[in-house]
Amino acid sequence: MLAVHFSGFYAWLKEPLSQRALEDVRQTEMIQQAWADSGKVYGYRKLHDDLLDQGETCSENRVARLATLAGIAAQIGYKRRPGRYTGKPAIVADNTLGRKFEVDAPDTVWVTDITYIRTHEGWSYLAVVIDLFSRRIVGWSMQSRMTTDLALQALLSAVWRRKPKTKVMIHSDQGSQFTSKEWQSFLGKHNLVASMSRRGNCHE
Structure with missing residues (x-):
């Protein structure tokens, strides 16, 4: 048997991840979103800047570690990776233009x-x-x-x-x-x- 007190065991059942681990999960999701929004080309330094812009407190080393664990790396070559980069839309407008690319006047x-x-x-x-x-x-x-x-x-x-x-x-x-x-x-x-x-x- 494990030498674990019952109260500690039941507390672990209710929240098995430590606060640090939960914070890792939360910031990893933010890193993945920032990476996707960049067209999947950002490295950890620019991802770190993005998190700071969003009010997060973290070091470059922490972002680099989380990015590596999530399989995120900067794009080296010219070729754009396939996929959609827009992330989840926040405020979306209708496609009013459609495919009507011919217009009759400037600044329309x-x-x-x-x-x-x-x-x-x-x-x-x-x-x-x-x-x-x-x-x-x-x-x-x-x-x-x-x-x-x-x-x-x-x-x-x-x-x-x-x-x-x-x-x-x-x-x-x-x-x-x-x-x-x-x-x-x-x-x-x-x-x-x-x-x-x-x-x-x-x-x-």
């Missing part, structure tokens, strides 16, 4: 998307806003991390350059950058209305 419909570029200093993320009428880029932003701020800075530059006088539809996929409360708040304050594709691709 903008589309936005994020891609990534490998540089000598690591991965850089590029967000662009394109006017469907002219097919020209009207706003863009590049940062070292794929965050809501990246998307917002691109959209802000489009609003600043074009200064639209009427409501503009902004079409995107359901990535976490476009379903955040910050994104929706910005749209509401700048006479923009959201449209989102259903398949994680702003061209569908």
Whole structure:
């Protein structure tokens, strides 16, 4: 027989995982979500930055350990790993645009998307806003991390350059950058209305 007191045994039955283990599980889920939102290219350093942005308290070594245990590693090559990267949508708009990519006037419909570029200093993320009428880029932003701020800075530059006088539809996929409360708040304050594709691709 194990030399375990009955009270300790029943406490273990009610909560078999230690507080530390439970915290590992919780933060591992956050790391997996941040990794998926990055297109599965982030390494532990940028994942650590993401957790700090969300108010977590953890070291780089801890994130590296949890990421390794979860089978998460930075993408080294150019090829994008197959799969959907958007995570669970928070605030999703209808696909109002559909496939009507021909528009009659400028500053009527903008589309936005994020891609990534490998540089000598690591991965850089590029967000662009394109006017469907002219097919020209009207706003863009590049940062070292794929965050809501990246998307917002691109959209802000489009609003600043074009200064639209009427409501503009902004079409995107359901990535976490476009379903955040910050994104929706910005749209509401700048006479923009959201449209989102259903398949994680702003061209569908």
